[in-house]
Amino acid sequence: MKDQTVSDVTNIVLQHVDNTWGEARDRLFDLLRIPSISTQKSHKEDCRKAARWLSQQLEELGFSASLREVEWAEPGHPMVVAHDNDLSKKQADKQTHVLFYGHYDVQPTDPDHLWDTNPFEPCVKTDSTGRQVIVARGASDDKGQVMTFIEACRAWKAVHGSLPVAVSVLLEGEEESGGENLLPFLKAHADELKADIALICDTAMPDRTTPAITASLRGTVAEEIELIAASHDLHSGMYGNAAANPAFLLCKLLSGLRDENGRVTLPNFYDGIIEPNAETRAQWKELFTDDAALLGEVGLSVAAGEKGYSAVEQTWCRPSFEVNGISGGYQDEGFKTVIPARASAKISFRLVPGQDPLKIRDSFRAYIRNALPEDVEVKFTPHGASAGFAVSKESPFLPAALGALSTEWGKKAVMAGCGGSIPVAEEVRAALEMDALMIGFAQADDRIHSPNEQYGFDSFYHGIRSWVRILAALAR
Amino acid sequence: MKDQTVSDVTNIVLQHVDNTWGEARDRLFDLLRIPSISTQKSHKEDCRKAARWLSQQLEELGFSASLREVEWAEPGHPMVVAHDNDLSKKQADKQTHVLFYGHYDVQPTDPDHLWDTNPFEPCVKTDSTGRQVIVARGASDDKGQVMTFIEACRAWKAVHGSLPVAVSVLLEGEEESGGENLLPFLKAHADELKADIALICDTAMPDRTTPAITASLRGTVAEEIELIAASHDLHSGMYGNAAANPAFLLCKLLSGLRDENGRVTLPNFYDGIIEPNAETRAQWKELFTDDAALLGEVGLSVAAGEKGYSAVEQTWCRPSFEVNGISGGYQDEGFKTVIPARASAKISFRLVPGQDPLKIRDSFRAYIRNALPEDVEVKFTPHGASAGFAVSKESPFLPAALGALSTEWGKKAVMAGCGGSIPVAEEVRAALEMDALMIGFAQADDRIHSPNEQYGFDSFYHGIRSWVRILAALAR
Numbered sequence: 037m038k039d040q041t042v043s044d045v046t047n048i049v050l051q052h053v054d055n056t057w058g059e060a061r062d063r064l065f066d067l068l069r070i071p072s073i074s075t076q077k078s079h080k081e082d083c084r085k086a087a088r089w090l091s092q093q094l095e096e097l098g099f100s101a102s103l104r105e106v107e108w109a110e111p112g113h114p115m116v117v118a119h120d121n122d123l124s125k126k127q128a129d130k131q132t133h134v135l136f137y138g139h140y141d142v143q144p145t146d147p148d149h150l151w152d153t154n155p156f157e158p159c160v161k162t163d164s165t166g167r168q169v170i171v172a173r174g175a176s177d178d179k180g181q182v183m184t185f186i187e188a189c190r191a192w193k194a195v196h197g198s199l200p201v202a203v204s205v206l207l208e209g210e211e212e213s214g215g216e217n218l219l220p221f222l223k224a225h226a227d228e229l230k231a232d233i234a235l236i237c238d239t240a241m242p243d244r245t246t247p248a249i250t251a252s253l254r255g256t257v258a259e260e261i262e263l264i265a266a267s268h269d270l271h272s273g274m275y276g277n278a279a280a281n282p283a284f285l286l287c288k289l290l291s292g293l294r295d296e297n298g299r300v301t302l303p304n305f306y307d308g309i310i311e312p313n314a315e316t317r318a319q320w321k322e323l324f325t326d327d328a329a330l331l332g333e334v335g336l337s338v339a340a341g342e343k344g345y346s347a348v349e350q351t352w353c354r355p356s357f358e359v360n361g362i363s364g365g366y367q368d369e370g371f372k373t374v375i376p377a378r379a380s381a382k383i384s385f386r387l388v389p390g391q392d393p394l395k396i397r398d399s400f401r402a403y404i405r406n407a408l409p410e411d412v413e414v415k416f417t418p419h420g421a422s423a424g425f426a427v428s429k430e431s432p433f434l435p436a437a438l439g440a441l442s443t444e445w446g447k448k449a450v451m452a453g454c455g456g457s458i459p460v461a462e463e464v465r466a467a468l469e470m471d472a473l474m475i476g477f478a479q480a481d482d483r484i485h486s487p488n489e490q491y492g493f494d495s496f497y498h499g500i501r502s503w504v505r506i507l508a509a510l511a512r
Numbered sequence: 513m514k515d516q517t518v519s520d521v522t523n524i525v526l527q528h529v530d531n532t533w534g535e536a537r538d539r540l541f542d543l544l545r546i547p548s549i550s551t552q553k554s555h556k557e558d559c560r561k562a563a564r565w566l567s568q569q570l571e572e573l574g575f576s577a578s579l580r581e582v583e584w585a586e587p588g589h590p591m592v593v594a595h596d597n598d599l600s601k602k603q604a605d606k607q608t609h610v611l612f613y614g615h616y617d618v619q620p621t622d623p624d625h626l627w628d629t630n631p632f633e634p635c636v637k638t639d640s641t642g643r644q645v646i647v648a649r650g651a652s653d654d655k656g657q658v659m660t661f662i663e664a665c666r667a668w669k670a671v672h673g674s675l676p677v678a679v680s681v682l683l684e685g686e687e688e689s690g691g692e693n694l695l696p697f698l699k700a701h702a703d704e705l706k707a708d709i710a711l712i713c714d715t716a717m718p719d720r721t722t723p724a725i726t727a728s729l730r731g732t733v734a735e736e737i738e739l740i741a742a743s744h745d746l747h748s749g750m751y752g753n754a755a756a757n758p759a760f761l762l763c764k765l766l767s768g769l770r771d772e773n774g775r776v777t778l779p780n781f782y783d784g785i786i787e788p789n790a791e792t793r794a795q796w797k798e799l800f801t802d803d804a805a806l807l808g809e810v811g812l813s814v815a816a817g818e819k820g821y822s823a824v825e826q827t828w829c830r831p832s833f834e835v836n837g838i839s840g841g842y843q844d845e846g847f848k849t850v851i852p853a854r855a856s857a858k859i860s861f862r863l864v865p866g867q868d869p870l871k872i873r874d875s876f877r878a879y880i881r882n883a884l885p886e887d888v889e890v891k892f893t894p895h896g897a898s899a900g901f902a903v904s905k906e907s908p909f910l911p912a913a914l915g916a917l918s919t920e921w922g923k924k925a926v927m928a929g930c931g932g933s934i935p936v937a938e939e940v941r942a943a944l945e946m947d948a949l950m951i952g953f954a955q956a957d958d959r960i961h962s963p964n965e966q967y968g969f970d971s972f973y974h975g976i977r978s979w980v981r982i983l984a985a986l987a988r
Contacts, residue, residue, distance in 0.1 A: 075846030144848060150744070213846055240750070254749060258847050267811035268626070269962045273730060273932025274716070276862045277774075277817035277832035278807060278824075283857075284770070284835040287763035294760070298753075331754060335743035336887045341753035348754075356753035359760040360850055365837035370551030370689055371734050371858055371895035372619060373933075374836055374961050381759075382847055386752045411812045419847035456749025457849075485850050486744045 045196065046508045052191045053500050060187045060500065061170070061493075063093070067140075067179050068158040068172040074113055074141035075213035083113040083209045086140040090207055093186060094118040097193050099205065104225075106210075106217035113141060113209030115221055117229070120189075126202035132433075132510050133202040135231040135468075137460050138182035138238060139211035142174035143485045150487035161490070169490040176482035180491035181237040182207060184477060184499030191504055200511040204231055208460070211238075214258075214420040215459055222467035233433045233510070234464045237499075239454050239476030242323045244494070247441035247502065248452040249434065250474040252353065252426040255387040256457040257397050258360075258419035261286070261404065262380040265412045269365070270375040280411045283364035283379040289407055290381060293357045293400075298342040300357045300385070302399045308390035312353050312453075319450065324348040333481045352453025355424075356386040382419070386455060393421035422459035427451075431471045433510055440505035441475070444498055477502065521672065522984045528667045529976050536663045536976065537646070537969075539569070543616075543655050544634040544648040550589055550617035551689035559589040559685045562616040566683055569662060570594040573669050575681065580701075582686075582693035589617060589685030591697055593704070596665075602678035608909075608986050609678040611707040611946075613936050614658035614714060615687035618650035619961045626963035637966070645966040652958035656967035657713040658683060660953060660975030667980055676987040680707055684936070687714075690734075690896040691935055698943035709909045709986070710940045713975075715930050715952030718799045720970070723917035723978065724928040725910065726950040728829065728902040731863040732933040733873050734836075734895035737762070737880065738856040741888045745841070746851040756887045759840035759855040765883055766857060769833050769876075774818040776833045776861070778875045784866035788829045788929075795926065800824040809957045828929025831900075832862040858895070862931060869897035898935035903927075907947045909986055916981035917951070920974055953978065 053060075072086035073079040087103050094101040094116070101118035120126075127133060145155040153159050158172035170180065185205075192199050206229060208218055222229060239250045263282035270279050295301050312320075324330045327339045327347035339347040345354055364379025366372035385396055397418065404414055427434070441449035454474070461472045477499035483489045529536075548562035549555040563579050570577040570592070577594035596602075603609060621631040629635050634648035646656065661681075668675050682705060684694055698705060715726045739758035746755050771777050788796075800806045803815045803823035815823040821830055840855025842848035861872055877892055884890055903910070917925035930950070937948045953975035959965045 075848070077845070144842075144844065144846075146842070146844065147745075212848075254752075256749075256849065258849065260847070265812065268959060268964075269623075270810055271932065271961045272832075272834050272836055272860060273732070273827075273862060273930070274956060274960075275807075275810065275827060276730075276834045276860075276931055277826035277830055278803070278815045279810065279812055280816040281834055283838050284766065284833075287835060287838070288767035288770075290760065291764035291767045294764075327754070331751075331887075334746055334751065334755065336741065336755055338886045339754045340756040340885065340887065350753035351749075351751060354753055356748075357760075358748050358752045358757055358851055359763060359841065360748055360848060361841035361843045361852070362759050362763070362838055362855065363843040364839075365835065366620075366622070366858060367837045367839040368620065368622065369553070370620075371736070371860075372551070372688075372836060372961065373732065373734065373860060375834055376837070379838065382842060384748060384752075384847075384849060386749060409816065410814045411807075411816065454749070455752060456747060480750060483744060484750075485747045485848065488744075 046505060049191045049195045049504045050501055052195050053504060057497060060183070061496070064170070064180060064183045064496065065158045067183065068174055069156055071156045072141050072209065073144050074111060074210050076144060077111070080111065083141055087114045087116050087209055090116050090140055091118065094205060097190055106221050108220040109216035111210060111213055112217065115209065116140070116205070116207035118205040120199055120203045122198060123202050123204065130512070131202050132512050133204070133231040134510060135204045135206060135229055135234045136185050137206050137234055137236045138185065139178045139208040140182065141209045141212050142177070143212050145173050147487065152488055168493040170496070171488055171490045173489055175489050175491035176478045177484035177489065178211065178238050180496055181476055181478060181499065184496060185237055185503050187500045188503030188507060192507065200508045204229065216420065218460060219463045219467060222463055226468055230468045230470060232470065233431065234470055234472035236458060236461055236472050236474045237476050238458050239474045240478035240480055240482070242450065242452050244479065245445065245447055246323065247445040247447065247449040249438060249449060250454045251451040252389060252453045253424060253458050253461055253474070254355065254455050255393055255422040255424040255459070255462065256384055257387065257393045257421045258384040259397065259400065260380060260382050260417035260419060262378055262415045263412055264378045264415065266375070266377045269377050272373040272375045275375055279375050280409060281375050282412060283376045285412060286362070286364065286379045286381055289404055290359055290383065292407070300355065302396065302403060305355070305396065309388055310390055312349065317349065320348045320352065351455035353388055355388050355391060358384055360384055386457065387424045389424040389426045391424060393423055397421055422457055423462050425461040427473065428471050433473060436509040437473050437475065437506050440509040441502055444502045444505050475506070522981060525667045525671045525980045526977055528671050529980060533973060536659070537972070540646065540656060540659045540972065541634045543659065544650055545632055547632045548617050548685065549620050550587060550686050552620060553587065556587065559617055563590045563592050563685055566592050566616055567594065570681060573666055582697050584696040585692035587686060587689055588693065591685070592616070592681070592683035594681040596675055596679045598674060599678050599680065606988070607678050608988050609680070609707040610986060611680045611682060611705055611710045612661050613682050613710055613712045614661065615654045615684040616658065617685045617688050618653070619688050621649050623963065628964055644969040646972070647964055647966045649965050651965050651967035652954045653960035653965065654687065654714050656972055657952055657954065657975065660972060661713055661979050663976045664979030664983060668983065676984045680705065692896065694936060695939045695943060698939055702944055706944045706946060708946065709907065710946055710948035712934060712937055712948050712950045713952050714934050715950045716954035716956055716958070718926065718928050720955065721921065721923055722799065723921040723923065723925040725914060725925065726930045727927040728865060728929045729900060729934050729937055729950065730831065730931050731869055731898040731900040731935070731938065732860055733863065733869045733897045734860040735873065735876065736856060736858050736893035736895060738854055738891045739888055740854045740891065742851070742853045745853050748849040748851045751851055755851050756885060757851050758888060759852045761888060762838070762840065762855045762857055765880055766835055766859065768883070776831065778872065778879060781831070781872065785864055786866060788825065793825065796824045796828065827931035829864055831864050831867060833859070835859055862933065863900045865900040865902045867900060869899055873897055898933055899938050901937040903949065904947050909949060912985040913949050913951065913982050916985040917978055920978045920981050951982070
């Protein structure tokens, strides 16, 4: 009887979502028009504009919302913090309290010439299968995902005047630029932000139709390395052979970080990692029957990394070393016979639970320093370090959320892995001592961080409806 | 008696050089103001302007000068060809006929922020030793050197109304951008351009006070390589490990081209190379007593290349592999966790006499293709190939020119090597079947191809006077 009531109450909200879907999409477009690139100083004011826009939206829904300055580290884009106005009452009633997390900042847009449309003028495209998608920087990562939750709250408020659980919202503006202010912010406001469970919406579904709660994430150690040799660029005829060449040396040092089996060569790198069990591997194998199932949509076919692991295992449960950018010498039109005076690379390790990011950073730096020949100096610049994360399988909210997702999508929701880093999951645990459910509706072909980023109408629509159901399911 | 006469005749010319030195410098400044960067399309008209300026100078001296279009290959900057007006008469009299070669094009100026002054607004600086230098792109390579010869001709003409030998001049505009039109041009105009000896002014002196004729040059195989994997840049979290990473792969492939002893690993790479004999090694050891003597002025101290060879040997008589530029992924401010879809490098081999540039290009491409994993494509773009060169030691003009240089500089002129590539030397031999003397007055610290390129007053002044003496010495 109670279930029937809950279901009826929820169904009216879902109906409202269906009836007002066009308006929700228009609001997302407004947010996507703000070029909130957090890593570029020229967009500092745009980041604040996006924060203000979201704060205002939440105020309109009956949240008490504000921008909070963060000054522990650069770049210092404000946090948006909002609490539903009936939070105190609901807490007094011992109702479930959730903290929703998303981020309003986006990646840079380069290479710009590969965008078919203006990255900050969202538009709708229809793909060859008839699927409609919203194209814009941030459409999927993470503005579209953030708005699924806000629109779900809006629908509950519009229909019933209140939410089924107590809700707090935390929106970050530095997720794409190191996010160094998040942990100190969480620690400084632990009393205010601590809830029963965190809901993080920044992940993808394993395929078009299977909803998922992500059970593990990889952490990241990101580092910039610069090698410096001669006092200036040299003529490669006059000095070639005899002068140390930082561009060649950088190639040599970086290539030494993976062996012929694709394994990272740093000492003790793999210590403490737990292998997935046979059941998990089988479940993943069902989602991705071969490597091409994961890689095909980006034009690849075979797992290029650590031998003995499938593509999905390589990304979901195995650590990695990658060169994210490399630069040195003459890179323009034509040819210039120089020996560069310096060369640099942006590199990163993706880490799984059990690996210590700071030890791995030290180990990387030691490897480089030990291998450095005479006449060559090195400079390191850290760009963030976060541990991998695994969701506690004992969380009481896990089966409720899985059930709500299964109902919305008409298909059993799975516990998936994710190769990306969402440091907030680990940081929420560290600072607030609470668990986090990572639930997202992005797709692998959303081209996040790339030109022509997109978010499907299906992701946005079922995303909103999923949160409508999850909020109901989490109520005590 | 005859020697005395020759000497007197020459001395008056040298006196004229001394009296008009300021005007010569002003004329060089005019040429340096023209930004004739041959590899950049935006400077096409500037290249033509430099060619016209030189042609006009030679006309004023009594040469019949013209611009010749070249259309075999890009970029197609015109040749300047000039013949002294009494060429036919001198040829009928069986007088020595020399073909002077230089180039009017210059290297790009990047990185621009490292220039202390505008690269195309020449100025004079005084270094800590009191040595005065002209600072500008092309000051040394090769506009300053070209003008030493033209000013020597001007002085002869001003004093005596004629030159002591028959002179033709060929000035190229594509030396810094592949120079692919030179060989076909020489072949097409072989009858017009063939002389008794070519004089090439594009080399450096071994130190501040020792004049030299360069006896050997290294050739070059220059190549651009691009690796292409995924259809677009990927999120390194979602795909890192499983997706082929062209930036990492490029590092791995390029680093494999030198072994732990610094030797190039391509099969048969060193076949056919003649080692310098003990006498030559001793002579070079005297010029450069240790590696720091060559490398110290660019902030280095030890020979970084092939083990068992000194720095001067590594550059003058041993072939090399260098990474001249490398580029891939995110290179701007901050960090971006992408796996690049493509990465590219500009690489070159410096070759010594005995090595076949086309075989080495093929061998390089085969090495890359054989090592390429699945999912990765490669594109090659050639940027010129030229063989190494060694001057024939039997040339009758060699002792005459060495003597003239020794007299001007008050120090015995030496036969030196040079690590750079001057394809014209080999091409003059191939197309015109004549020998070439490479005589230049640049210094190793002239920063050619780099910011703040310079040419010493001493180089320019004694350079002009050296040619005054050499022209006299080459007369029959």
